[in-house]
Amino acid sequence: MDINLLIDQLIAFAVNEKLLPARDRAWAVNQLLDILHLSDYTPSGFSGKTPPYPCEILKNICDWAAQQGFISPDTVTMRDLFDTKLMGVFARQPSAVTDEFFALYKKSPKAATDKFYHDARALDYIRTERVAKNLAWKARTPYGSLDITINMSKPEKDPKDIAAALTVKASSYPPCLLCKENEGYAGRVNHPARQNLRLVPLDLLKDGKPWYLQYSPYVYYNEHCIFLSDRHEPMKLTRKSFERLLNFVDFLPHYFIGSNADLPIVGGSILTHDHFQGGRYVFAMEKAPVEQTFKLKKFPRVKAGIVKWPMSVIRLNGSKKDLIEAGEYILKKWRTYSDPKADILAKTGDTPHNTVTPIARRRGKAFELDIVLRNNRTTEEFPMGIFHPHAEVHHIKKENIGLIEVMGLAVLPARLAKELKALEAPLIKKDLAAIWKDESLSKHAPWAEELLKKYAFTARNTAEILRTEVGKVFARVLEYAGVYKRTPEGKAAFERFIKKL
Template sequence: MIQNSIRELVRYGLATGLVEPEDTIYTTNRLLELFGLEEPEDAETPITADKEEEPRLVEKLEGILKDMLDYAAEKGLLENDSVVYRDLFDTKIMSVLVARPSEIIRKFRECYAVSPEAATEYFYKFSQDTDYIRRYRVCKDQKWVTPTPYGDLDITINLSKPEKDPKAIAAAKNAKQSGYPKCQLCMENEGYAGRVNHPARQNHRIIPITINGGQWGFQYSPYVYYNEHCIVFNSKHIPMKIEHDTFVKLFDFVKLFPHYMLGSNADLPIVGGSILSHDHFQGGHYEFPMAKAAVDTDFTVKGYEDVRAGIVNWPMSVIRLAGPDSDRLISLADVILEKWRGYTDEAAFIYAETNGEPHNTITPIARKRGGNYELDLVLRNNITTEEHPFGVYHPHAKLHHIKKENIGLIEVMGLAVLPSRLDGEMADLEKAILDGADIRSDEVLGKHADWVEEFLPQYKEVNAGNIHEIIQKEIGKVFMEVLEDAGVYKRTEEGRKAFGRFVESLN
């Protein structure tokens, strides 16, 4: 079986272009070595594959790797036969098919000479072919769209990240703490073998780019929450900071790749992303719901009459700047950021700081639309109270049964990344509703009881044919409320007036 799996994996490499025909014997020998084998069973029969076979072999990859991992477990090549150790080993397997970074960079630049689109198309396919992006896991994510007064919201339940088993969790706890790489966004991840508490990245490649005169890395997210979900990160391990240079970097990238948008998480806890210790952005070839939302209130800032400015019809508090000159947008963004950092409006419960702790920051997103550049500035505040210990402008407690985590850049733009636990919980909840079970007394489902009692009476008929659609629709509504909670200015008459006071303060 292992001999056939090796042949099939080499054929996969040939079909996808990871392996050149001249490298067939070399690649086969590397795989034999990895599995402790001295020779192939059928050395006389050449290994070949053409482009037409690629779709079938891509579909077979998960099975090929499974067979290889089963063999490795049987022969004691795995420390433990669990998903964490299997992921470490199959990344090692795939690394045999992957060229050195310099070769990938050379190919990327050759494609870029044709067009930026050709370069990203090559690199995105490459990142999937190497199994750095595991197609067979990403396709398991649940995705749907929920209509709202703000437009359609994108909802996903993330199933791409494997759940760690208890043995791996225990091993990670007892493992020696290493400072290398310093985090999962560092350049040193490229080619790293990984360990029980850090993913393997032997099949990972990074494209170096220059933005704002500094060296940065360009890669894709292994979990691709949306089309061509990329990460752009500082070559140095330095913390995130929203400032003038942030806006410059965003637009420098958009000028390199005009078909991509790029945004930054905020730089404060609660309203920031999961990794604040390493300066980075996220972008991609995708139009988010917020980008589709229109401006419903225009305004002008004195001295910037050439820049179109307005408040976006969105549950969070968004100012959109637009115009042909990115430098003018950056200059006005500097004014807005500086004003917001120090802005207090007690009547609207907005405090720039309390006890010396700053609360106001911005989540910025840059894109190019036709001949104009756009910069969306999402106003954020991370103040907490006894009533809202996780944050006043954070999902409130009644929504935590669906979403408790921080609202970062991706959610701000209208794409919900919901925890994998909801996949099983919602399936069980659908059954419980149809069976008329006592949801409140259920140890796992009880947290959803108030929610179910609130929405269920709104539906005249609930049956096996519509229950799944109903649950998805209601989850989408919860996400809309999540965004409304995270908005510093509510979409009410009082909230609009308060937002107006901030806008007036810019003049």
């Protein structure tokens, strides 16, 4: 392997993707030589076309570095640390990135995010080719086409990394993966390298305490971004949250933004650092129509309605100012609202149960706010939560239903890809016993039994039927998470709360 050629390919890639001005070439070569422990370099003369992402070039450089003993143990984690350091050479200083963002913003908000997103991918902060391994499909349900994703892109931990992590000194820096101190951090075996991460500060409330915009390294949908607090402080929904959400879609009208709920079970996976998630993607929920309108006495200009969705969603449409007020008003009312007939109790002792998952977007010139009512109470019968997927659907999904799922995108565990494939043969042979006997498949047996009553499986239709049926199970998962069921009793209970408003 000719390391000189690989260096030249990486430099050509950076120049072609406008990460590196051509006049900085010699400087960049020297930075790479340092990381590669080389003191010698002979230009290869390479000046060809380069791929849209650096994955292949980086893989070849890592192969070379592993042979030299610079990557040890030779695991995905160690390679990630090494190639991120290489790409960090092409990440400009944060202040320069921010200045460019605002210069482009003057042209258009889209121009600013286009460049910021392009660079996050070109710098391999978003590992586009790894994300492409995710399985994704759309499944038609009564609520529209839901997005189903099986996450194949998070590499499994190598035992060698787990062993290596034991020898690393315990560290609480940066405090978490969402802290802005990750920007430029070299990482360690138990914390990802972030030399290629850049954040743009946005002082949307004009209070001198900006929050930070960055992309998610996992991009579950187009331009999946994260907007995070400058401080490591827990998720907390307040009036300020609504101000931030609506100001965000005022500032970037082509993006939506939402917040996870601020209580366990109904919240996302990181409750310890206040943050939102947004992006440029239209979810099934956004397309779902309002099926019943109502008036808010206090806010006569706001259009309000209940959305046709498996979860319990109030949609508000109006001006930014009105929606901030109305959003805060509904949150406050909901926090203290109990309806024992509908199993909704605001508190157990001092422990609160009621919260919301709010999502803001633009609808033409108007602002729109979806408020999804949540309750995290558990009982002996439902120890994981009354309004959480029940045992019957755990074979597909048992994790928390956070913001992304709420909007209609299922993020399902990698094990499912293997299991769905393994289910095909016994389904075609109508061999239910084989499914029961198989340790990894038996949890799907009751589902398989139902499916066998409905379908005649063949080699041609089985994979497709399973994809459709997973979508239907996901719709049920969301129905479980809804505080008001889509039954006459549930609708009547929802109306009791609406009356309170």
